[in-house]
Amino acid sequence: MQAQLETLSGLERRLNIVLPMADIDAQVVERLKRVARTAKIQGFRPGKAPVKVVEMSYGAQVREEVLGEQVQQNFYRAVSEQKLRVAGYPRFESVSNEGHADLFKFAATFEVYPEVKIGELADKEIEKPVTPVSDAEVGKTIEILRKQRTRFNRVEREAADGDRVIIDFKGTVDGVAFDGGASENFPFVIGQGQMLADFENGVKGMKEDETRDINVAFPDEYHSKELAGKQAVFAITVKNVAEAQLPEIDGEFAKQLGVEDGDVEKMRVEIKKNIEREVKRRLAARTKENVMQALLDATEIELPKALVELEVGRLMEQGRQDLAQRGINAKEMPLPAELFAKQAERRVALGLILAEVVKSNELDAKPEQIEAMIKEFAESYEQPEDVLKWYYESPDRLEGPTSMVLEENVVAFVLGKAKVAEKDVAFDELMGNNA
Structure with missing residues (x-):
């Protein structure tokens, strides 16, 4: 195999690959021999037809399969040798071998992942919202719960x-x-x-x-x-x-909220714990959003068009599913790709930036962090141990908590580098309450 790499523009590359036709012909013959063992050819018992006869029926198909496999295998071999990180899917095309019948030539055009250099974070000011939870917030929440009933x-x-x-x-x-x-x-x-x-x-x-x-x-x-x-x-x-x-704030009301013995004070304690958990979650989400924006602002990055297009496709599919859940036929309400372009670009950029921050600063999720994250999820369930067991029954189920831990690690890292400005946020504003 001979491989020549060209830089077309920005992140776009092209590999020109040349293979000896003799190697391909040899593989075609070997493949035809295997096919001949079971091939059903008219006039011959199964597996008894000569290879030449089998080639007349299956030759074109077998050659196409061998060429496809050789293109794939040699492309990724060349990519490995060149130490390239391919972004998205390559586009293959055959190249004329005029004057070189003994060679098979093809080209692969693709994009590579960009080199990501995180900008200076020390001069970035990141707003960190703060919302205290007092008895007043518990009272407001109880009033909302009363109105709901x-x-x-x-x-x-x-x-x-x-x-x-x-x-x-x-x-x-x-x-x-x-x-x-x-x-x-x-x-x-x-x-x-x-x-x-x-x-x-x-x-x-x-x-x-x-x-x-x-x-x-x-x-x-x-x-x-x-x-x-x-x-x-x-x-x-x-x-x-x-x-x-409105219902009275009494034992019956407490039972409706899951306090089996109807203890009103216990109900208030549980409500406060739930509020604190939700406030913590919302504050963390706002802080994370501010951190992500700071990373985007600090880092110049060229995005592979292929990754953006793939992300647009995913977002469009999510949009169609959302419409279907609302009882709307997506065919009657087409979703233009440009509607998702900015969101897709942001998500791709953040994915590349976060991966670099994690790699460069060794912020990988530790097992104890993942377990602590799952235990936090489980707190709101009646049987927390069952939730913990469910997550650890399959490695795939740990992907969500692991991603969340990675994001938390990045947030903590960036906050440790940047200037942090705490800002008081009213409880009603944070929770979106009108009460």
Whole structure:
């Protein structure tokens, strides 16, 4: 084998490889002999046909198989000898052997992984969010849990803010009904913004079995272009008015939250532990994002187009699966590749940068770190030991925790190099609460 390497541009390379045709012919003959042992050829008993006869039926197929194997084997042999790291899949093409019938020539065009040099981190300032968890946050969380368990009791009075109403309605614009403008036994809670303000204000003050026509102005920016900026009339019949009743913070409430003996104080302790665990997770995610951005900002890197294209493909497939889970046919809503290009570039860049940081600074995940990560996962389960056992039953299941430990190691390393600025983040902001 002869191999000549060319640099085309940036990360793109081409290997020109020459093989003796005699070696290929010899392998074709050996392969045909093996095929002849079991080949069924008309006029001959199985395995008794001469090789020349077998070649007439199988020669082209066998030669194609041998050539394909030789291309693959010799390409990766040349790559190994040249100490190249191939990114993505190579593109093979045959090269004319005019005047050299005794040679087989082919070329492989591909990209190589870039050399990654992490920039200076000491002058980077990384924001590290901090959110304390106090009894006030526990109280807010308990109120959210109470609202999630709200019961509605029928009342014989006018509907007011916070009440749940069940209505029949039919809307018209200029006397003509429109799609989506009618429903029966439709429930909503007044004051939560589920309906347009004119609609909610019109229902407010109505009693059970009362019927009323309500004028509703659709805003100019309404999602339905057919209705945007138009006036509609809704004929509404109230079928039920129910008042919200929050559960008391008592033993029964504690049992609903999994505290078997109904101990309210124990419930508060458990809630605080869960909050602290979730706050820790969200703060770590924000800090990690800031660290990753700092690494991206500090490192100039050329990305292999092949890796970006592969990542775009993965993201598109994830998008299709997400649409399918929402009941949307991806064929009816095509996903253009450019929609995922920036995200794919960022993910590829981070993957290359993180790999270099881990390798250069010996940040590989240690067994005890992986075990500690799994134990942390298991804390929120009733049988933590079963969770631990499940992960260690198969090496594949350890890939997720291992990747997370690697990221934690990188975050800790970068924070140790850069300037860290702690920033207080309000609990409600961090948790996305409106309570």
